[in-house]
Amino acid sequence: MNSEQAIELHGDRTGNCIRVAIALEEAGLEYRVVHVDLAKGEHQRPDYLRLNPQGRVPLIVDHGVQGEPLLLSQSNAILHYLASKQPGRLWPLHDTRDIALAHERFFYFVTDVIAPSHAAFAIRNATGDGSNGGELLTRRSIEALLAADRFVASSAFMAGPDFTLVDIAAITIAHASRSDVDWDRVPNLQRWYAQVMARPGVQCGMGAFDLPTGLW
Numbered sequence: 205m206n207s208e209q210a211i212e213l214h215g216d217r218t219g220n221c222i223r224v225a226i227a228l229e230e231a232g233l234e235y236r237v238v239h240v241d242l243a244k245g246e247h248q249r250p251d252y253l254r255l256n257p258q259g260r261v262p263l264i265v266d267h268g269v270q271g272e273p274l275l276l277s278q279s280n281a282i283l284h285y286l287a288s289k290q291p292g293r294l295w296p297l298h299d300t301r302d303i304a305l306a307h308e309r310f311f312y313f314v315t316d317v318i319a320p321s322h323a324a325f326a327i328r329n330a331t332g333d334g335s336n337g338g339e340l341l342t343r344r345s346i347e348a349l350l351a352a353d354r355f356v357a358s359s360a361f362m363a364g365p366d367f368t369l370v371d372i373a374a375i376t377i378a379h380a381s382r383s384d385v386d387w388d389r390v391p392n393l394q395r396w397y398a399q400v401m402a403r404p405g406v407q408c409g410m411g412a413f414d415l416p417t418g419l420w
């Protein structure tokens with residue numbers, strides 16, 4: 205593949221974008237970061253809105269497919285698309301039970317941990333404090349994260365012995381919530397967190413938007 209066929213990742217330093225960067229790294233796919241500075245309103249510029257009329261990040265543009273470049277703008281769809289490009293690398297391949305468990309746990313993190321945390325953030329932004337449900341939602345998110353200790357009690361990763369998209373879904377929210385977690389209460393989660401954070405692909409993905417712009 206030449207670098208013109210690399211996947212463009214448009215985004216900023218947010219959990220949704222960082223999870224995509226980690227998936228690209230862990231899948232071993234060639235990509236380049238296009239920084240869309242949310243603070244400067246770059247996601248509302250006409251050239252960006254032409255790519256994603258919703259005006260949100262992340263967005264990927266895959267030039268390596270036949271025909272027109274492929275555009276995707278839902279972070280979870282992007283994660284699964286990237287996993288499908290490297291079969292067996294970030295998602296179980298064949299075993300029905302393994303696949304079902306990965307789905308179960310992936311959506312656990314998306315709906316029970318990440319979604320309430322995002323909603324709490326939106327409430328805090330809109331009201332200037334955590335009242336009106338923001339604190340309740342943050343607590344629910346943290347409790348659901350802590351409850352995931354049992355997922356890693358007898359296996360290395362969130363959906364079994366291998367690193368998958370489930371770990372990617374879990375790591376950014378665990379990292380963002382790390383100061384609110386009583387780690388002594390969740391020794392398995394603590395071991396998992398240290399292990400996942402030490403992965404080079406996770407480190408690189410976490411830092412993908414630390415560069416102002418440019419090639420990756």
Ligand SMILES: N[C@@H](CCC(=O)N[C@@H](CS)C(=O)NCC(=O)O)C(=O)O
Pocket residue numbers: 218219220221242247259260261262277278279280
């Ligand atoms: N459902 C979308 C949500 C995307 C989203 O809300 N992105 C945020 C940053 S994480 C954004 O672009 N916010 C800017 C805005 O809404 O103006 C996904 O999972 O990708």
